Amino acid sequence: MIETEIKVTPQVAAEHGLTADEYTRIQKILGRDPNITELGIFSVMWSEHCSYKSSRVHLKRLPTKGKYVVQGPGENAGVVDIGDGMVAAFKIESHNHPSFVEPFQGAATGVGGILRDIFTMGARPIAVLDALRFGPVTSGPGAGNATSEEIKRNRQILDGVIRGIGFYGNCFGVPTVGGEIVFEPCYSNNPLVNALALGIAKREELFFAKASGVGNPVIYVGAKTGRDGIHGASLLASAEFSEESQQKRPNVQVGDPFLEKLLLEACLEAMRTGAIVAIQDMGAAGLTSTSSEMASRGGMGIEMDLTRVPQREAKMTAYEMMLSESQERMLLVATRGREQEVFDVFHKWGLDAVEIGRVTDDGKLRILLDGAVAGEIPAHALAEEGPRYERPVAAPNTSGAPKTTGKVPFASDGADLTENFRRLLAAPTIASKKWVTDQYDSMVRTNTRFGPGAGDAAVLRLKETKRAIALATDGNGRWGSLSPREGAMHSVAEAARNVACSGAKPIAATNCLNFGNPEKPEVMWQFTEAIDGIGEACTALETPITGGNVSFYNETLGNPIYPTPIIGVLGLMEDAEFAIGSGFRNAGDKIFVLDGAADKSIASAESFSSSEYAKEIHGIVSGMPPKIDLAAEKRLIDCLVHLAAEKTIASAHDISDGGVAVSLAESCFGSENLSAQVSLDTLGTTLNAETAAYGERGARAVVSVPPSSVVRLRAIAAENGVNATEIGTVAAGDFRIQYGTKTVIQGSLASFHRPWAKSLQEAIENG
């Protein structure tokens, strides 16, 4: 327990993660030395996690405006207009370090946190997606140097994380509808757990976190405050990991999804009374951030008497209460005289609701405990005048940092690729995730048109209108390690392409930027490059960034992760009936590859060595990602949306990890036992059968179309400047790929389905 009598010295400040300069700045703001409580408050608010001190100068470069954007970055979540008076609130956030220290609770509270960000805005959460990155869970060339101990541990982390996600979302009653899981050696000691939540609301019912009205009561609602999660934001999220990091387990919060469900219903009901002025959830930095941020946004002050805070443990100090990150709590400002209406709603749901303070006009965050002032800090200085760093940026000596070198040794002409295709399908990144997603309730609230695996994006119908929303997340860290800028652009493009494949028009994005230690110039270089890549791609694809989060210090023992920006793209479908799945529908349909690019080259030897195939089959990660062509991506997106709106095609699936061969197989696996028989000769310029089958250049999708609609497909493709190449037919029987005069892949559908369907489950359950 930290005693209030501790004398604050520069040494104590340093132990709180504050630099000498930052400490001097605090002294200047206060005009005196802070006491220990005030120091604690500054240390969390000025932590990297809360203040974005290393990233803020760069985040300004992201495009944040557009015709659909109602609320950009700066609130609890981004908001876009989805028509008919409705809006969608959505945001993605990381919970990486807690998920490594305590996978189950770390992932669970990650989901809980992002859900609160959504319903604090007055929107009811209707979907969650999870973008997960783990170290290898199977041995083989793709596992790099991972030891068997490491692999075993990665399986345990994965199991804990997915159980934690399911535990929280299933009980709370929000469907977990999509996301992705990718395996790379760099995530062994630093898994990524990024959770995206989507909510909907009537536009006029949106709530914001801006305190107003001098004298208005400040009301604490939800769970009681305990000693859990103290310094979660500052110590866990804002420092690298070392061997001692396991000792930080007490810094991880503990989640209670049942309580959060009650909090959701109570908050939405209380908001409808009209008695609430402002509301914000207590996430990172708990009571400290909610009070200072609400006050600061409204240009007001807030005075709180901590003696009145509902407490789970006895004799908590002001320091502990202000820094606690106990979950499932909210702070709100009500209209004076109407507080009883608010209390009544929360009491109906069995929740604490206590007036703990009031809005003032002096701009100060003032904390009282046992009748004495325990701290007094200008709220605006705390929330908005934190340090901003232009950290040194330096490109690494080599362009990119390939983990291995070399080019893929190609098979001889006409060689049979069937066996290595089965191995590729069994690679955990490519293999079916059904075993994982079956552990999530993906259907509750009965809006799930496409849940996990049904389409390239999750699709939620809206009961209030005939429209639907599509959502997808993507992020290619391996490409980011080779070229942070190109990797980031590909991530935006792939997420948008996935949304378009499902039939929706991409309209906005959210991002979670997972990087290493920003104090290292080469990490900062990766970050600035990625920001520029995201900015350029989001501008070109007309998907402005509406919010998100930055997660730095993703390194353990000095080894940073791949620079991994995760992009979530939201799409709007005018009619839910336009939704297109990724599985083939009818025997006899023609299979086409749509290609937005004018350049006919599918893969060079250089780009092919950065492919999933090169990594999984040959253990090679080198070269450069395929050159991105944003104009081509835009053409393909427009074409797909057009095709969906005219109901021309039966299925659409983008070509990404594992190339056209994997896309085709997945479209078969998503069907009722239908197979594909194709020839890849006409696809474009290819070096050989492997680059044709497994090459990953963007701006392409596999679609199937009834013979009667082929003419219309070609016309729509031509109108949008997209090449449509017929490559084969949907049929019963063997799965077959030809290249030149040779059949290079052939076998029964079941023989390919089994390794794809079973490998992940077998790795985790029997491994």
Added chain:
Amino acid sequence: MKFGVVQFPGSNCDDDAFHAVASVIGKPVEFIWHQSEDLAGSDVVILPGGFAYGDYLRTGAIARFSPVMKSVDKFARSGGLVLGICNGFQILLEAGLLPGAMMRNKGLRYLCRHVHIRVETTDNPFTCAAKKGQVLKIPIAHNEGNYFCEPAMLNGLEKNNQVIFRYVTPEGADAAENDREANPNGSLHSIAGICNRERNVLGLMPHPERAVESPLGSEDGLVLFRSVVASFASHTAVTA
């Protein structure tokens, strides 16, 4: 006729049941708060899915003590129609309105996916509009759906035709002993849903309210709601 959907703290399929009745079936429906002993004149009471009271202690163990369950008990014992879905089924077991208990799924994991269940008998208000042997594709979403009871009780259930739904293969064949594809949670005799002796209380683990609109994957759950409506209409016609 009127449906009532009970809302416990932690119910999370209450809105879905309400939507299925109000918007799809087109019948009057009202929510009933767990602290109320007034069933609001409902002719059919639905205990929806979710995690009532967080399912702390044991699924349904706390919910059975809520004030509304006193009225539900009285209503059921006087012949009123009660439908417990998923968590609602678990609550009916705890309340003693249906026999047996739920254990954790055999694989010790929560499972959400479409399964196939077979209508075993139609001589009750919940499946009277279905055909005997009809196979329905309906989703499950639960962690504790592994139905268990003592041998004597199981014999009684079978003898009295109280097993209304059984997990089967997509073709409608019995699930083999360890076939977790067909019998996902390991239930005894592949039991997915049972009724009481009087046949007016039904509990089932699959979610029929999630299977009432084909764009969401299936509308096979409709037959359950239609049966209730039909049986009520004929019942009213007879007694009128």
